[in-house]
Amino acid sequence: MQATEPTSKSNLKSSIWRQHCRGVLPLEARLEPWMTDLFDGQTLADLVAQHGSPLNLISPTSMRANLDEVTQVAEDRGVDFQAFFARKSNKCLAFVDEAIRCDAGLDTASENEIQQCLDRGVTPDRIICTAAVKQEALLRLCLNHSICIAIDNQDELDVIASLAQQTGLTAVLALRIGGFHHRGSKLPTRFGFDVDRDLELLDELVDLPVRVAGIHFHLDGYDASQRVTGLAEALGWIEHLRDQGHAPTFIDMGGGFPISYLDHEHQWNDFWREHESSLLGQRSPITYRNHPLGRQVLADSVTGKPNVYPYFQSPTRAAWLASILDTEINGCSVAKRINDAKVQLRCEPGRSLMDGCGMTVARVEYRKQNSDGDWLIGLSMNRTQCRTTTDDFLVDPIVLPIGEGESSPMTGYLVGAYCTESELLSLRQMEFPTGVRRGDLVVFPNTAGYLMHFLESRSHQFPLAKNLVVADGPEGTFELDRIDMPSLS
Template sequence: MTLPLLTPIKHQWIKSFTKKSDQIKELIERYHSPINVHHMAPFEENYKEFSDVFNQYDLAHKIYFARKANKSIAFVKEAKRLDFGVDTASFKELSQCLEVGIPSENIALTAAVKEERLVRLAIENKVPIVIDNLDECALVQQVAEQLNKKVKVGIRIGGFLYEGKPLYSRFGFPPNEVVRMISENLGSRGKFNHLEFSGFHFHLNGYSPSQRAEAIIQTLTCVDELKSLNIPTQFIDIGGGFLINYLEDENQWNHFHEQLRKAIKGEREEVTFRNDSLGYQLIDGNLYGDAKVYPYYNDKPRAKFLKEILIYQDEYGTPVHSLLKNHNIEVRIEPGRSLLDQTGITCARVAFRKIDIAGNLLIGLEMNRTQMFSSSLDFLLDPIVLHQSSDSASEHVSGYLVGAYCLEQELILKRKIAFKQKPQIGDIVCFVNTAGYMMHFYESEAHLFDLAKNLVAVSNLDEFIVKPDEE
């Protein structure tokens, strides 16, 4: 039986660059496998796409790149060039932004855990801080007192009601408590008198535009309550989590899930390693649940997702964008993956081929699974194989891509891949659209393996100039 295909969308620079097999091979020989190659053109395109939506509704706005999604400093430099913001979540992320010269008003500090030196660095450089809990309030107050400075803070809010039930989040103050917390504790009248309230911040798990819209509506209720106490709100930051679409064809996506379900039930040969269910549960011959994977195909990516939030209507039929404008609120967002859409690829060299005891073809790559890994149970895109030579006589084969860690479950992809030509030692396998969270978020140095080299490609007519990220 044939294996389902999942053809990735490829930006023009990716199409062009992956034709440069000799250049990619030379880069791998120089920096060792694997390499991460980035290109800045889609980054600017994605930023402008978000900004255009805000401009369409005449909304004051600020866009922050969620730095945690990719470690390459080239994106920070590009954000500076384009004059938009960067959301930071660690001491090093913040210090790098300051070293690059990002203005303090274009930096947000949202770290989940804020140690004293991080808070001190932010206050010394007038970087606004998003606060999650009372202990953070106390820490920021303590450092601000020592420095004799006032600090602009955003207050994180979580636990919004949706369809009558609270949306769980471990972050933030509950909406029904946050107004009292701010009015009694912040500003000149409170015990945290060095903290100046500027706005609200939230970040919702999952990918529901309506949940985000409802969260905005409920946050605006808090804005109104604070206004009645003469406490103004400048902004509402709705975080990130904007979908992107990885795949060309919805039919391929649906067909894959259909074939996966058949394989789990034993109705066809496996399409994943050892018939991994990717999250489905088979109980007494029946399948339950869903695949625990990112929605790699979807019809509301990036700006369309944002627009869905803004056109959502409250119970009186007023769209969210009108509510925000009527309240004179600056809307802030922190996209990571969606700003990085189409900005990066990961390339690795084929090290070996073998047949395992179950008869599966295993293709070993000079990389490990943490170098292309996320919370999704698999990265469901077909890779591109750059063959050293074309072998028209080679038969089509299928197999699994495995990595360098000494683990039975060391799979680069769990999905069984169909190859038009059997990969040879020295061939290059390229994974498309990996810049957002796939490259760095879980990357480790077990076995003392080097981290993947981060490179930046610049288009020069029909050629590419490729340099290390740090240059």
């Protein structure tokens, strides 16, 4: 949930929580009230002692406000709209239950994800399967329950048609398309049928035991103008399908709704300016061994795009969607074109629905200096437990000083449990103005969207992190998510 302007009282509390750890170039995280309520007292320490480190805490109720934001934008423009929560962004079943309560659909990427949704009462018409690789068992499950399958290639179509013929069932399909023409070039993608090369696919579909329910696409990144291009091309395919006798009812624009993790834009800009200076040798490093975060130094300049999420960006979520629907194509807004085509607009947000829904807590186990003299603070977790496919999570953690013993101010790096030189939990150099002690807790804020589970690994046979649901209300109760209790899931 996008944070509101903090009051002076919350500003004071925030400064207290942040005083024990900050980046050498600070990147202060947006914090939700349910998170900060847990920073005081002994509760988090008791929970980590009981359930282990790291521990994921989740609060599913923030999902509703996030969903309401984008739904309202569509409603204001009269667009028939349905969001499908991207299950891949977080494995906890509490979010499936919350999606049901919010009347959202479920975007699934595996047989287990689909079966868990069915077991929890999600109706098949509220499930779409977008798995990148679809084994026969997965396809049979979708066929048996009439779950819509976003098909990606000719081999998938052939297998689905064969299974449908064998069983006498009709497959429900969404055609995933890509390769859109945008501003004079073709948008690259490894997913979907090409909008130019594969148009003849529509002729083949006529004689197959399939029902084409809609058009699907997903674009990497957060460029709103590219989504406009995708929607325009998808509307063209809707017309082609109807000309062939099909009756598609929706366009699914995938996920990728932007959010912002940080409170201050100037901190984001300052960080990259100083990072460039450090790469050019104009100041001391602010990342471990001057890590370039995806950029390169060529001659006397820094080039390339950072390999990190844009942790501060604008517009986000609702305003971003509004900009897409309000864009005019040949004098007609995208919203009106969708309405005139009489199709439902669907989307599959993950990270943006998980905004404000989780945090990860880990215990400090040691402090030491490496051969370069850098202080390393070792946590009971590994980097796959707070990381996606990019180089780093560029958000300041919160340190809760509950450990015992003395400690002096220090500057150093958070490191994890895997036995590799690259096992850093954050590549950014951190300041600990009041020191850091064995037994202190480190909180990584806003990790529910992808960061908890997308790369999660139990190499070295470490146990996976437990996932604890924070209940609403004054009782302050906590219970393990059903995903951690297979017999009850």
